[in-house]
Amino acid sequence: MSTLKITDLHVSIQTEAGPVEILKGVNLTLEEGQTHAIMGPNGSGKSTLAYTIAGHPRYDVTSGSITLDGEDVLAMATDERARAGLFLAMQYPVEIPGVTVTNFLRTAKQAIDGKAPALRQWIGDLKRAMDSLKMDPGFAERSVNEGFSGGEKKRHEIMQLQVLGPKFAVLDETDSGLDVDALKIVAQGVNDAKDKTGLGVLLITHYTRILRYISPDFVHVIVDGKIVEEGGAELADRLEEEGYDRYLSQEVN
Numbered sequence: 001m002s003t004l005k006i007t008d009l010h011v012s013i014q015t016e017a018g019p020v021e022i023l024k025g026v027n028l029t030l031e032e033g034q035t036h037a038i039m040g041p042n043g044s045g046k047s048t049l050a051y052t053i054a055g056h057p058r059y060d061v062t063s064g065s066i067t068l069d070g071e072d073v074l075a076m077a078t079d080e081r082a083r084a085g086l087f088l089a090m091q092y093p094v095e096i097p098g099v100t101v102t103n104f105l106r107t108a109k110q111a112i113d114g115k116a117p118a119l120r121q122w123i124g125d126l127k128r129a130m131d132s133l134k135m136d137p138g139f140a141e142r143s144v145n146e147g148f149s150g151g152e153k154k155r156h157e158i159m160q161l162q163v164l165g166p167k168f169a170v171l172d173e174t175d176s177g178l179d180v181d182a183l184k185i186v187a188q189g190v191n192d193a194k195d196k197t198g199l200g201v202l203l204i205t206h207y208t209r210i211l212r213y214i215s216p217d218f219v220h221v222i223v224d225g226k227i228v229e230e231g232g233a234e235l236a237d238r239l240e241e242e243g244y245d246r247y248l249s250q251e252v253n
């Protein structure tokens with residue numbers, strides 16, 4: 001049983017006025033196979049948490065820890081984190097002109113496994129992932145993220161998730177810019193990975209919409225860099241009705 005554990009995580013960013021603390025002591029334990037939703041108003045630190053787990057250099061961890069099965073994630077370079085089994089779908093994926101989706105994924109797979117995937121198996125895996133995401137076969141030969149629509153970017157992320165087979169995935173605003181049909185396909189891809197490999201999911205979202213298709217086991221509400229409330233799926237239902245106002249007015253008092 002794999003465990004991703006975040007303990008009293010404090011994270012700052014450098015600004016012109018000096019360092020500003022964004023995460024102010026976040027605690028979270030994610031077990032294999034579980035889906036945890038991180039919800040909160042804009043600017044509460046959700047993406048900061050995602051980038052910190054990924055090892056983005058802009059985010060300084062000033063105290064606290066992140067461990068994966070007891071191993072110190074914060075001591076790992078970003079590529080080591082991927083090899084250890086962490087997957088981060090970036091909110092704004094970068095373009096990689098001249099590198100096709102096929103080659104990108106194969107190189108990533110090779111980097112993670114330490115050896116090239118067997119060709120026949122690989123082609124089959126890729127085709128199954130693309131079929132399940134209802135993607136045109138020609139997509140595999142396009143340059144990564146170049147001219148991708150919002151929906152294509154998201155499908156590409158989920159395709160990576162399916163072929164790379166991580167232990168834990170951090171999905172930041174995966175629903176943004178998707179119409180309902182694309183959202184359903186993407187959610188199905190995540191749910192397949194949960195069923196097939198026991199993927200643990202940290203699903204970061206401002207809106208409750210995606211949670212209709214990927215049901216969370218736990219919901220955590222983050223406001224001003226701290227988790228202020230935790231519950232099950234019913235908490236997301238309540239947020240859908242009530243929004244974040246009561247947390248924000250508490251903060252003012």
Ligand code: ADP
Nearest residue numbers: 013022040041042043044045046047048049058
């Ligand atoms: P969320 O994803 O919940 O909307 P973020 O983690 O993106 O929140 O941002 C949290 C806070 O940190 C915000 O006040 C935001 O302005 C600030 N912040 C985050 N990243 C940066 C950055 N790279 N430069 C300046 N401010 C940032």
Ligand code: MG
Nearest residue numbers: 008010024025
């Ligand atoms: Mg603290």
Ligand code: MG
Nearest residue numbers: 046047048173
């Ligand atoms: Mg964000």
